[in-house]
Amino acid sequence: MLYQITDWDDAYANGAHIPGAEAYVPRWTEGAAAFRAAHPPQPLGRGHLFLPKDQPRGLMVFIHGGYWMRFDPTLWSHLAQGALAAGWACAMPGYPLAPEARIADMTRLVADQLAQAAAQVAGPIAVTGHSAGGHLAARMICPGVLPDEVAARVTACVPISPLTDLRPLLRTALNDTLHLDEAEAWAESPALLTPRPGIPLTTWVGGMERPEFIRQARLLADIWAGLGAATDCVIDPGLHHFNVIEALSRPDSPLMRRLLDHSGSR
Numbered sequence: 001m002l003y004q005i006t007d008w009d010d011a012y013a014n015g016a017h018i019p020g021a022e023a024y025v026p027r028w029t030e031g032a033a034a035f036r037a038a039h040p041p042q043p044l045g046r047g048h049l050f051l052p053k054d055q056p057r058g059l060m061v062f063i064h065g066g067y068w069m070r071f072d073p074t075l076w077s078h079l080a081q082g083a084l085a086a087g088w089a090c091a092m093p094g095y096p097l098a099p100e101a102r103i104a105d106m107t108r109l110v111a112d113q114l115a116q117a118a119a120q121v122a123g124p125i126a127v128t129g130h131s132a133g134g135h136l137a138a139r140m141i142c143p144g145v146l147p148d149e150v151a152a153r154v155t156a157c158v159p160i161s162p163l164t165d166l167r168p169l170l171r172t173a174l175n176d177t178l179h180l181d182e183a184e185a186w187a188e189s190p191a192l193l194t195p196r197p198g199i200p201l202t203t204w205v206g207g208m209e210r211p212e213f214i215r216q217a218r219l220l221a222d223i224w225a226g227l228g229a230a231t232d233c234v235i236d237p238g239l240h241h242f243n244v245i246e247a248l249s250r251p252d253s254p255l256m257r258r259l260l261d262h263s264g265s266r
Contacts, residue, residue: 134162
């Protein structure tokens with residue numbers, strides 16, 4: 001059966017295909033505020049850094065999504081719960097949003113904050129992010145983004161529901177805000193770039209997500225495998241774009257184990 005997209009905006013629309021989608025942002029807002037009240041973070045540029053009670057075992061980095069044009073780290077604080085429970089610090093970088101900023105600027109500023117957090121927390125670094133944040137997570141392990149000494153500490157990268165080839169977005173109304181051109185879409189697409197060697201990559205996506213997000217997740221794992229990287233693509237059954245990230249709040253979830261269990265591998 002041929003697969004062809006005729007409505008590009010619908011292909012990348014998530015909320016319209018998730019029952020009760022309107023309830024998620026208020027729920028996240030409430031949960032994030034309660035978590036910050038119980039676990040006050042340290043400032044980290046535009047984001048924050050959560051520290052466990054004891055010496056951190058390492059640093060987990062979560063980069064938020066929102067199509068590079070919405071939200072900020074304060075909406076996702078509760079997702080640091082799994083890292084803290086496992087004894088890890090959790091950095092949540094923030095970045096300026098489109099249309100004021102280009103995606104290339106966001107990549108650079110997230111890398112700067114990740115390096116700042118790495119200077120404060122010793123040990124392995126596990127990088128993840130969701131949706132547009134999944135794109136930025138993958139960009140972190142491309143050459144020339146992180147300082148070499150920081151990249152050498154990265155033991156796992158797990159982009160969740162990532163956007164890995166930005167060229168299709170040129171056909172969507174999203175680009176009225178993103179202002180991507182062909183050159184930037186090529187330069188900022190992880191699937192069109194080469195990864196740093198030695199960092200295992202797992203793309204993670206809900207089985208009930210839009211077909212484009214599943215395709216994009218598979219695409220990066222397949223292409224980088226062909227470039228010699230250790231890769232996997234996990235399609236988590238029964239989950240959609242808004243609830244696939246909830247596993248980050250549980251230290252023993254398969255998603256968290258995939259992130260943190262590689263910590264002794266480099």
